[in-house]
Each structure stands twice: as structure tokens, then as C-alpha cells.
Amino acid sequence: MFIVSLTTHTLDDTTGVESMTRITSDPESAQVQDEYFESADSSRPASVLLRELVAHLRDNRTQLREEWARRITEAKLLTAMTKDEIFAEATSVYDNYVEALETGTFEALQAYARNLSERIIPRGVETDEVVGIVLLLRDVLARSLFAKYQTDFTKLNRILDAYEPAANRIANTVAVGFVQERERIIREQQEAIRELSTPVLQVRERLLILPIIGVIDSQRARQLTEQLLRGIRTNRAKVVVIDITGVAAMDATVANHLVQTVEASRLLGATVIVTGLSPEIAQTIVNIGVDLGKMNTVGDLQGGIEQAERLLGYKVVPLVETP
Amino acid sequence: MEVPLLKQGDFLIATIQAALTDADLLHLRTALVQQVVRLRSRGVIVDVTSLDVMDSFASRTLREVAQMIRLRGAETVIVGIQPDVAFAMVQLGLKLEDVSTALDLEEGLAHLSRKSTNRV
Numbered sequence: 195m196f197i198v199s200l201t202t203h204t205l206d207d208t209t210g211v212e213s214m215t216r217i218t219s220d221p222e223s224a225q226v227q228d229e230y231f232e233s234a235d236s237s238r239p240a241s242v243l244l245r246e247l248v249a250h251l252r253d254n255r256t257q258l259r260e261e262w263a264r265r266i267t268e269a270k271l272l273t274a275m276t277k278d279e280i281f282a283e284a285t286s287v288y289d290n291y292v293e294a295l296e297t298g299t300f301e302a303l304q305a306y307a308r309n310l311s312e313r314i315i316p317r318g319v320e321t322d323e324v325v326g327i328v329l330l331l332r333d334v335l336a337r338s339l340f341a342k343y344q345t346d347f348t349k350l351n352r353i354l355d356a357y358e359p360a361a362n363r364i365a366n367t368v369a370v371g372f373v374q375e376r377e378r379i380i381r382e383q384q385e386a387i388r389e390l391s392t393p394v395l396q397v398r399e400r401l402l403i404l405p406i407i408g409v410i411d412s413q414r415a416r417q418l419t420e421q422l423l424r425g426i427r428t429n430r431a432k433v434v435v436i437d438i439t440g441v442a443a444m445d446a447t448v449a450n451h452l453v454q455t456v457e458a459s460r461l462l463g464a465t466v467i468v469t470g471l472s473p474e475i476a477q478t479i480v481n482i483g484v485d486l487g488k489m490n491t492v493g494d495l496q497g498g499i500e501q502a503e504r505l506l507g508y509k510v511v512p513l514v515e516t517p
Numbered sequence: 518m519e520v521p522l523l524k525q526g527d528f529l530i531a532t533i534q535a536a537l538t539d540a541d542l543l544h545l546r547t548a549l550v551q552q553v554v555r556l557r558s559r560g561v562i563v564d565v566t567s568l569d570v571m572d573s574f575a576s577r578t579l580r581e582v583a584q585m586i587r588l589r590g591a592e593t594v595i596v597g598i599q600p601d602v603a604f605a606m607v608q609l610g611l612k613l614e615d616v617s618t619a620l621d622l623e624e625g626l627a628h629l630s631r632k633s634t635n636r637v
Binding site: 454 | 595596598599600601602603604606607608612613618619620621624625628
């Protein structure tokens with residue numbers, strides 16, 4: 195992707211030989227570097243230009259870094275972080291950036307981007323901010339190059355030829371790293387919610403309760419059903435109390451799912467008692483015309499458990515204290 | 518494949534051991550309806566534990582078996598429907614209405630025993 199036009203690699207000057215030695219001394223990244231440095235320039239290999247570029251960025255490190263931090267604050271990016279933190283972060287991003295430019299390998303930068311994302315995502319940093327700061331750095335550096343080479347236009351062009359693809363790829367790497375990290379966190383959280391949201395609890399021998407809290411969508415309803423059916427089988431349940439006190443609203447699809455759950459449980463030989471139907475849900479169920487004869491409903495969870503105990507032949511008697 | 522019918526006290530047990538063709542199902546239906554009176558059974562248990570698919574024909578046939586056996590003076594319980602099968606069945610609208618179901622053979626026997634003591 196950095197190969198603008200492939201020319202034969204002539205390593206006749208001293209710098210070329212040097213870079214050759216460096217490449218061979220690191221066999222693992224040799225392939226990457228080879229491609230990276232093999233850039234279009236008939237008179238000088240891109241590696242030389244890049245080296246010059248890196249030297250320039252190193253020399254002006256303090257000034258460029260400050261300029262960058264200033265522009266970040268000016269653009270009101272990273273507002274979740276303090277000025278000192280921004281500066282500290284900017285320093286390490288800058289160094290990693292220059293290093294990536296120098297070596298042409300992006301593994302270290304990728305790892306750094308992931309690590310950085312891990313630290314700043316919990317603080318509420320948004321994707322546009324991260325992309326914004328990397329692009330700002332790119333602009334700051336490009337501008338310093340313009341300032342340095344403004345007298346020699348051909349050279350500026352060649353320097354930019356070497357700089358731009360690398361800089362774009364760095365911006366890409368950081369942004370992708372950030373987004374991937376975010377997606378990973380979202381996936382993890384979804385998984386955690388999914389696991390937490392549907393407990394099937396045994397309260398007595400052969401009696402399960404399934405408290406449902408929150409919004410039910412089709413996917414969750416389906417998952418609830420599957421978990422309940424599995425629970426019925428493993429616990430050999432005869433009666434199940436589904437408590438939907440914590441469900442505020444229910445649409446027709448989900449109400450139908452609930453009815454399906456009741457029917458599927460019956461196929462496994464378990465009776466279902468639904469408790470805690472809110473007035474709104476009662477209305478939904480009547481509106482969609484579900485046959486309520488098949489649904490065993492009780493007002494609250496306590497009543498439901500009491501009825502379940504009756505069905506199972508239990509009788510709860512208070513302990514009489516002996517005089 | 519023939520489904521063996523086992524007499525166990527007052528009950529008749531049919532354990533389906535592998536997926537059945539439609540012809541096998543019809544054969545099972547005939548055999549059950551005949552045997553239930555011949556053996557003076559009060560209840561019939563059809564065990565479908567090993568079935569991992571229940572299509573509309575199988576479900577309809579089982580329902581017919583239950584209705585016919587009721588007319589012949591006995592009770593039917595379908596036992597051992599797998600969770601996945603149950604879920605698929607209700608989604609297809611195969612609800613086996615007015616047929617008794619139980620978790621497994623043991624539960625089915627307990628269910629029938631309760632019913633028959635009620636009757637005596």
C-alpha cells in the first residue's frame with residue numbers, strides 16, 4: 195500500500211547499505227520494512243526521506259507536541275481529561291507516532307492504541323474525539339513540514355509522498371483500534387446482561403420462579419423461553435411461577451411469546467402461573483385476543499407461590515410455639 | 518420400525534426409539550387403539566424422549582391417538598418432549614391441546630396413577 199510505483203532497489207549509496215543492514219538484522223519485520231521503504235523515487239529511496247522526516251520530528255518534539263496539545267484544547271476535544279493528562283497522553287502518542295513512521299511497523303502502535311482506548315473509554319471519550327486528535331497531529335506535523343521545506347517545492351513533494359501514506363495508515367490504525375476496543379466492551383456487556391437478566395430459580399422442590407425485569411424484546415423472550423424449558427428439565431419442575439411485575443409494557447409480539455412459553459412448558463408437563471400483570475399488559479393481552487383460559491394468572495408473586503404450593507400439595511403451617 | 522408396546526400393570530407404554538415414518542405412526546396408532554382395550558389398560562403413555570423433531574403429522578397423529586383412546590375409555594399421556602422440540606412445536610402452532618403431557622416416564626406414571634385412583 196506504500197508502493198506507489200515499484201522500481202528496482204538500488205543500494206549503492208551508504209545510507210542504502212545501512213538500511214539494508216538494519217533490515218537483515220531484524221528478520222521478522224524484514225518483509226514489512228522492505229515494502230515500506232520501497233517507495234517511488236528515482237534518485238533517493240523513500241527510507242532516506244523518512245529518516246530525514248523522523249529526524250525533523252525528533253528535533254522539534256517539544257515544540258510540535260505543545261502545538262498539538264494546544265490545538266486539542268482549542269478544538270475542545272478530550273474534555274473529559276485534564277490539561278496535564280492530555281499533555282502526557284499527547285507525548286506518548288507523539289513518540290509512538292514517530293516510532294511507527296520510523297520503523298514502518300504498526301504492531302507497537304496498535305498495541306498502544308488498544309491500551310490507550312482501554313484507559314480512556316471508561317472516561318467517556320468518544321470516537322470522533324480520538325479520530326479528531328490523530329488528524330490534528332497529522333495536520334500539525336504536515337504544517338511543520340510545509341514550514342521547513344517551503345523553499346524547495348520538489349523536496350516538499352517527495353517528503354509528503356513519503357509522509358502522507360504512513361500518516362494516513364497511522365490515523366487508520368488508531369481509529370480502528372479504538373472502535374474495536376469499544377465494540378469488544380459492548381459485546382462483553384451485552385453478554386453479561388444476557389446472563390444476568392434471566393435467572394431461573396428453584397424455590398422449592400419442583401417449583402421454579404422466573405422473575406422478569408425490564409424490557410422484553412423478541413430475542414430476550416426467546417432466550418427466556420429456552421432457559422426456562424431447560425430449567426424445567428434439569429430441575430424436574432412441575433410448577434413454574436413467571437413474575438412480570440418488573441415489566442412495564444409488552445407489545446403483541448412479546449405477549450404472544452409469553453403465551454408460547456406457557457404452552458411449551460405445558461408440553462414438558464409443567465404448569466405455569468403468571469403473576470404481576472400490570473393493567474397495561476392485561477389490556478394488551480385482552481386486545482390481542484389470547485385465550486386466557488389456558489393462562490393461569492395470579493395477582494402477585496406471593497399469591498402465585500401460594501397457589502403453586504397448593505398445586506404441589508404443600509401446606510405452609512406456622513410453627514406453633516410450645517407453651 | 519415397529520414400536521414395542523409394553524404392558525405395565527394397568528398401563529400401556531409405547532416408547533418411540535427413533536424417528537418414525539408416517540406409516541409407522543399410523544401403525545402405532547392402530548396398535549395402541551386395539552391393544553388398550555384388549556389389555557384392559559386404564560392409561561397409555563407415549564414416550565417421545567428420543568425424538569428430536571416433531572412435525573405436524575406426528576403431532577396430529579398423537580393428538581388423534583389421545584382422542585381415540587379417550588373414546589376407548591382410557592387416558593393418554595405424552596412424556597419426554599425435549600425443550601427444543603417443545604419450543605419448535607409451539608412456534609409452529611402444534612400445541613397438542615387437550616392432551617396430557619409429563620416430563621418423563623416416571624412423571625407420566627405418577628400422573629396416570631393419580632387419575633385412576635380418582636376414578637375408582
